[in-house]
Amino acid sequence: MAAFQSQWTGRRARHARMHRVGATALALCAWGPTASCGGGDEILGPLYTEIVVTSDFAWDLPPDFPAPRVPEDNPMTPEKVELGRRLFYDTRLSGNETQSCASCHIQEAAFTDRLPRGVGSTGDVHPRASMSLTNMGYQPVLTWANPNLTTLAEQALIPMFGEDPVELGMSGREEELFARLEAEPIYRRLFPAAYPDDPVINLSTITRAIASFQRILISGNSRIDQARRGEIALTESERLGQNLFFSERMECFHCHGGLMFTGTNDFDGKSSPEIEFHNNGLYNLDGNGLYPSPNFGLFEFTQRPEDMGRFKAPTLRNIELTAPYMHDGSVATLDEVLDHYSRGGRLIAEGPNAGDGRTNPNKSEFVIGFELTARERQAVIDYLKALTDHDFVANPAFSDPWVEGSRRR
Numbered sequence: 001m002a003a004f005q006s007q008w009t010g011r012r013a014r015h016a017r018m019h020r021v022g023a024t025a026l027a028l029c030a031w032g033p034t035a036s037c038g039g040g041d042e043i044l045g046p047l048y049t050e051i052v053v054t055s056d057f058a059w060d061l062p063p064d065f066p067a068p069r070v071p072e073d074n075p076m077t078p079e080k081v082e083l084g085r086r087l088f089y090d091t092r093l094s095g096n097e098t099q100s101c102a103s104c105h106i107q108e109a110a111f112t113d114r115l116p117r118g119v120g121s122t123g124d125v126h127p128r129a130s131m132s133l134t135n136m137g138y139q140p141v142l143t144w145a146n147p148n149l150t151t152l153a154e155q156a157l158i159p160m161f162g163e164d165p166v167e168l169g170m171s172g173r174e175e176e177l178f179a180r181l182e183a184e185p186i187y188r189r190l191f192p193a194a195y196p197d198d199p200v201i202n203l204s205t206i207t208r209a210i211a212s213f214q215r216i217l218i219s220g221n222s223r224i225d226q227a228r229r230g231e232i233a234l235t236e237s238e239r240l241g242q243n244l245f246f247s248e249r250m251e252c253f254h255c256h257g258g259l260m261f262t263g264t265n266d267f268d269g270k271s272s273p274e275i276e277f278h279n280n281g282l283y284n285l286d287g288n289g290l291y292p293s294p295n296f297g298l299f300e301f302t303q304r305p306e307d308m309g310r311f312k313a314p315t316l317r318n319i320e321l322t323a324p325y326m327h328d329g330s331v332a333t334l335d336e337v338l339d340h341y342s343r344g345g346r347l348i349a350e351g352p353n354a355g356d357g358r359t360n361p362n363k364s365e366f367v368i369g370f371e372l373t374a375r376e377r378q379a380v381i382d383y384l385k386a387l388t389d390h391d392f393v394a395n396p397a398f399s400d401p402w403v404e405g406s407r408r409r
Contacts, residue, residue: 062220068137084213095169116329140273152211241383281345344369
């Protein structure tokens, strides 16, 4: 843990220095209407250059997107993706056979569930919101605040076997799960095809297949992307919103920058992953930075007081579709998001969570508050909505492969 703390602190400091001296130019270069700059960089990824992909897998990548980094023990194949897609939508992965992975990660909602907090197969309400799976293959850490959960296959075990809260509810029922899947003729074909060296249905093949499917959930055809490629022109309002988004006045890009619109990212060929956690002044229960239990953020893992309330900034791609917002779903709309950041932290006047987030001592230096005219406010919202990728949420390759009514979420 000490090694992680040192590594993360160094990355944060280096990232902050880079942002202050050059990120505005880099971000505008990458996301301006003409995208005339070449080369790219370690944060934004390759731009208008030959992208080196070290895998034989035929990625269906948007133009100028690097490939996700793939673990050496689970190289990508079409057979693994097909198997993982089936498993992702299969309710046999829950104890009472009522939910699948897709129950909390709905394609039409950019693979979120539209709920403030997730609800498991037995009715347990989770402490945090279900994160979007948009471009999850580019994420070096996978949850709101756990720095130790770094692989998609490992993460898949949490909803399947976690007990507090219960999600899919399969704890202690592994053999039952294997028997269910072995009884399905499709799986008797798909597992050996996907893992010929390990054709037996087991937790390793199940979770690695799901991870393979999740890596192809790549979104890169929003209006912003199309404008960057010179295919369309942004509206006047969207251009104004873009300029505000990447300005030091609003500071949005510091935590939501780069190709993935998040400071936490990794990709094939990148020298090292970028990992960031931030406190955005959402709570301040005791005047010393306390957040409501059990959502203490990074503090839960480091026990460092300054990490109280620090969470990963999620991608803003498809943000229009992923309401409600924040780690606990406590902000309902994009208008309310702007209210929060324009004030420099949220004020809760009364109740158990009362406190002024603006004075939270652990709050990020980039959450400083700002003023917007009505026109500017609408422009920022228009720009955020221009990050919606309608092809992504309707792509049949990502949809439920089972016959209607059979094993669906």
